[in-house]
Amino acid sequence: MSSIKNEAERCLKCPKPMCASNCPVATPIPQIMNLFLDGKMAEAGEVLFRNNPLSAITSVICPHERNCMGHCVLGKKGGPVEFYRIEEYISRFYLETMTPPEIEKNGIKVAVAGAGPAGLSMVMQLLLKGYDVTLFEAQDNIGGVLRYGIPPFRLSRDLLDMYRELMIRMGLRFRPNTRIGTNIQIADLFPDGYKAVFVATGTGRPNKLGLLGETLGHVHFAIDYLKSPDTFTLGSRVAIVGAGNVAIDAARTAVRRQHSHVTILHYKGTEDMTANRDEIEMAEIDGVEFVHYAQAVRILEDGVRCVRVVRNETEDGQTVFEEDYSDTFDVPADSVILAIGQGPGADMNTGSVKLTQKGLLDVNEWGETSTPGVFAAGDIVTGPKTVVEAVAFTKKVFPRLEEYLKKQ
Numbered sequence: 001m002s003s004i005k006n007e008a009e010r011c012l013k014c015p016k017p018m019c020a021s022n023c024p025v026a027t028p029i030p031q032i033m034n035l036f037l038d039g040k041m042a043e044a045g046e047v048l049f050r051n052n053p054l055s056a057i058t059s060v061i062c063p064h065e066r067n068c069m070g071h072c073v074l075g076k077k078g079g080p081v082e083f084y085r086i087e088e089y090i091s092r093f094y095l096e097t098m099t100p101p102e103i104e105k106n107g108i109k110v111a112v113a114g115a116g117p118a119g120l121s122m123v124m125q126l127l128l129k130g131y132d133v134t135l136f137e138a139q140d141n142i143g144g145v146l147r148y149g150i151p152p153f154r155l156s157r158d159l160l161d162m163y164r165e166l167m168i169r170m171g172l173r174f175r176p177n178t179r180i181g182t183n184i185q186i187a188d189l190f191p192d193g194y195k196a197v198f199v200a201t202g203t204g205r206p207n208k209l210g211l212l213g214e215t216l217g218h219v220h221f222a223i224d225y226l227k228s229p230d231t232f233t234l235g236s237r238v239a240i241v242g243a244g245n246v247a248i249d250a251a252r253t254a255v256r257r258q259h260s261h262v263t264i265l266h267y268k269g270t271e272d273m274t275a276n277r278d279e280i281e282m283a284e285i286d287g288v289e290f291v292h293y294a295q296a297v298r299i300l301e302d303g304v305r306c307v308r309v310v311r312n313e314t315e316d317g318q319t320v321f322e323e324d325y326s327d328t329f330d331v332p333a334d335s336v337i338l339a340i341g342q343g344p345g346a347d348m349n350t351g352s353v354k355l356t357q358k359g360l361l362d363v364n365e366w367g368e369t370s371t372p373g374v375f376a377a378g379d380i381v382t383g384p385k386t387v388v389e390a391v392a393f394t395k396k397v398f399p400r401l402e403e404y405l406k407k408q
């Protein structure tokens with residue numbers, strides 16, 4: 001692996017950088033490369049932080065091959081520049097060395113519900129402008145999926161602790177273990193002086209398979225498992241239904257925490273997997289087994305019953321997948337983990353705020369909901385996406401929210 005200085009030197013500093021234009025938060029990559037090579041670390045860190053307060057995190061867990069790295073012109077002939085490694089180095093350095101700026105408070109109160117990437121990036125933008133922010137979070141700490149989903153071997157928790165410390169030093173008031181929509185409703189916030197509410201409560205409800213056996217004691221939802229893997233007893237053989245990023249995280253965690261042999265059951269073939277390539281590769285290296293073209297049809301006391309799926313081409317060249325019910329097989333398992341997506345759940349009672357048919361918050365392109373003064377962004381608006389997309393949406397909402405506050 002080349003040094004990060006070497007990576008920065010390889011960058012062509014293109015006048016129209018495709019890497020930056022394909023980054024959801026438009027990170028000014030050539031500018032950062034130049035500042036880094038000139039030894040202007042504090043300045044580089046400041047530019048990154050102001051553009052994307054979570055750059056220390058997105059640099060680690062973004063799907064780089066789809067964003068910056070995947071569009072580097074050098075990738076056409078050989079190795080693309082690995083900007084994310086430089087970004088990670090600068091952003092961590094910045095968090096470790098920065099002194100929180102002294103910002104005069106403007107006395108305007110804003111409430112934020114949900115301390116995941118969308119909530120945190122909104123909090124940071126508000127604090128930097130002097131707003132008086134209270135963050136309500138259902139869990140006992142900040143991070144959302146960053147802390148209660150993505151495993152620590154992929155994202156170190158000390159980064160989240162640094163963010164927490166920084167925001168508290170910048171004047172954030174944090175209310176952990178507080179679920180908006182239960183004791184405290186959105187409507188209760190305005191009489192207490194909050195001028196606006198930003199909702200970023202994510203999609204924490206796992207989708208059901210709708211099969212017999214789903215309620216048995218050895219069956220768990222992946223996102224529940226990932227919240228606190230040490231509290232689960234899985235046994236030596238684990239079958240995972242689903243093959244996206246969440247399934248891969250659950251599989252690699254079960255291998256590490258419970259020393260289980262893990263089999264992932266996937267409806268389609270290797271080439272159709274939605275998980276990131278490097279995550280799939282690492283799962284294989286970790287010893288995870290993949291059974292492709294398998295459709296779970298029933299969860300048994302000691303495994304999963306599957307039918308074989310056949311891949312066919314239609315006359316007009318479309319690929320279709322069909323279950324062959326004459327070909328069944330059982331995959332033995334002591335525990336079964338279901339990882340077939342998430343949606344918005346009963347974890348958020350939004351009162352009068354309008355929802356979409358899927359139960360997501362209905363907003364316009366600037367994150368305004370049907371209730372004046374209530375804004376939203378992140379997965380609760382878009383459905384499950386990525387961290388950098390949650391930050392990008394929040395960046396779009398912030399000026400509109402500020403405009404609203406100024407009119408009050």
Ligand SMILES: Cc1cc2nc3c(=O)[nH]c(=O)nc-3n(C[C@H](O)[C@H](O)[C@H](O)COP(=O)(O)OP(=O)(O)OC[C@H]3O[C@@H](n4cnc5c(N)ncnc54)[C@H](O)[C@@H]3O)c2cc1C
Pocket residue numbers: 061062063113114115116117118119136137138139143144145146149150178179180181200201202203204223226245246249347348349377378379380384385386387388390
């Ligand atoms: C296992 C897993 C792995 C992933 N891996 C990656 C990855 O590698 N890279 C990537 O870019 N993306 C990844 N994602 C997707 C990414 O994490 C999400 O897109 C992102 O976290 C969405 O941010 P958010 O702030 O909208 O929601 P969340 O991160 O879900 O945060 C929502 C927060 O709101 C809180 N909350 C919920 N209801 C209430 C309430 N009523 N009151 C107060 N608080 C409430 C929740 O406790 C949570 O802390 C992954 C997702 C999962 C599940």
